[in-house]
Amino acid sequence: MPLPKAELHLHIEGTLEPELAFALAARNGVTLPFKDTEELRRAYDFRDLQSFLDLYYGLMAVLRTEDDFAELADAYLTRAAAQGVRHAEIFFDPQAHTARGVPIGTVIEGLATALDAAERRHGVSTRLIMCFLRDQSADSALETLESAKPHLHRITAVGLDSAEAGNPPSKFREVYEAAAALGLRKVAHAGEEGPAAYVREALDVLGVERIDHGLRCMEDPELVERLARERVPLTLCPLSNLRLRVIDLLEEHPLARMMDAGLFCTVNSDDPAYFGGYVGDTFHAVREALGLSEDRLRELARNSFEASFLEDDEERRARLIAEVDAYDFGVELQE
Numbered sequence: 001m002p003l004p005k006a007e008l009h010l011h012i013e014g015t016l017e018p019e020l021a022f023a024l025a026a027r028n029g030v031t032l033p034f035k036d037t038e039e040l041r042r043a044y045d046f047r048d049l050q051s052f053l054d055l056y057y058g059l060m061a062v063l064r065t066e067d068d069f070a071e072l073a074d075a076y077l078t079r080a081a082a083q084g085v086r087h088a089e090i091f092f093d094p095q096a097h098t099a100r101g102v103p104i105g106t107v108i109e110g111l112a113t114a115l116d117a118a119e120r121r122h123g124v125s126t127r128l129i130m131c132f133l134r135d136q137s138a139d140s141a142l143e144t145l146e147s148a149k150p151h152l153h154r155i156t157a158v159g160l161d162s163a164e165a166g167n168p169p170s171k172f173r174e175v176y177e178a179a180a181a182l183g184l185r186k187v188a189h190a191g192e193e194g195p196a197a198y199v200r201e202a203l204d205v206l207g208v209e210r211i212d213h214g215l216r217c218m219e220d221p222e223l224v225e226r227l228a229r230e231r232v233p234l235t236l237c238p239l240s241n242l243r244l245r246v247i248d249l250l251e252e253h254p255l256a257r258m259m260d261a262g263l264f265c266t267v268n269s270d271d272p273a274y275f276g277g278y279v280g281d282t283f284h285a286v287r288e289a290l291g292l293s294e295d296r297l298r299e300l301a302r303n304s305f306e307a308s309f310l311e312d313d314e315e316r317r318a319r320l321i322a323e324v325d326a327y328d329f330g331v332e333l334q335e
C-alpha cells in the first residue's frame with residue numbers, strides 16, 4: 001500500500017497521455033501534427049516552461065466534449081489513486097478551451113462528472129481550482145470569472161498559471177479581489193521561473209493562501225524566513241522543475257534544504273503525462289535522489305493534507321493524517 005497523500009498541484013490538462021490524445025483525436029476528427037504516440041513522446045524534450053506550454057496548449061485541441069473531459073479526469077484519478085492519492089485539488093485552464101470554442105460549462109460539467117464519481121470509484125475526494133492564464137489580459141481573466149458564475153458551486157479556488165516571466169501577480173489584483181468576494185479561495189504559481197519578488201506579490205497583492213512552486217524564494221533569505229514563520233504552504237513539483245530545466249539534476253533540487261529551513265513543503269506532479277511521473281513516482285524519485293528519510297516523507301504526506309482545502313471536512317483530514325502517522329514504510333519497500 002502506497003503512502004497516503006493529497007495532490008495539490010496538478011493541471012488536469014497535463015494528465016493527457018499520448019494514447020488518450022490520439023484516441024480523442026480520432027473520435028473528434030482532429031489531426032495531430034505527430035505520426036503516432038512515439039513521435040509525440042519524442043517531442044517531450046523541453047528547453048523551458050514556454051517550450052512545454054506550446055505543446056501543452058496545442059495538444060488540448062483533442063478535448064472537445066463533456067465526455068472527453070470526464071474521461072481525462074477519470075484516467076488521472078484512477079492512476080493517482082493507485083499511487084496513494086486520497087485527495088486531489090485539480091487545476092484547469094478554462095481560457096485554453098474557450099479560446100477554441102469549447103464553452104466553460106462543457107469543461108466544468110465534464111470534469112465534475114468524473115470528480116463526483118471519484119469518491120465511489122477510487123475513494124478520492126476532490127476540489128477544483130480554476131486558473132487564469134497570466135499571459136492573457138486581466139480583462140480576459142475577469143470575463144472568465146464572470147462566465148464561471150453559473151458553476152461556482154463546483155469551484156473551490158482560483159489560481160494563476162502559464163508563462164510567468166513578465167506577467168507579475170499584481171496584474172491580476174482585481175480579479176482576485178472579485179474571486180474572494182464570491183467566496184473562492186486563492187492560490188497562484190509564483191517563483192517557478194519568475195523571481196522571488198513574484199512570491200511576495202502573490203502574498204501581499206493577491207492574498208493567496210498557498211504558493212504553487214515558490215522554488216525561487218530560496219534566493220531571498222528574508223522571504224524564506226517569512227514563509228516559514230507564516231507557514232505558507234508551497235506546492236513543489238520536482239520532476240517538473242527537472243524537465244523544464246529549472247534545475248539541472250534532481251539531486252540538486254532544494255526540497256531537502258527547504259524543509260531544513262522550516263518551509264511548509266508539499267510534493268506534487270504538475271503535468272505528469274509530460275514530466276515522467278505521477279505523484280507517487282515523484283515521491284520515489286526525490287526519496288532516491290535526495291536521500292529523504294521516512295520521517296521527511298511522512299512530513300511531506302502530512303503537510304499535503306494540512307495544506308489542503310479540506311476545512312469543510314475536518315473529520316476526513318484528521319483520519320487521513322492519522323493514516324499517514326500510522327503508515328508502515330516496511331510494507332511499501334516489500335512491494
Ligand SMILES: Nc1ncnc2[nH]cnc12
Pocket residue numbers: 011014049161162163189192240270271
Ligand atoms: N508548470 C507550469 N507552470 C505554469 N503554468 C503551467 N501550466 C501547466 N503547467 C504549468
Ligand SMILES: [Zn+2]
Pocket residue numbers: 009010011161189212270
Ligand atoms: Zn503548475
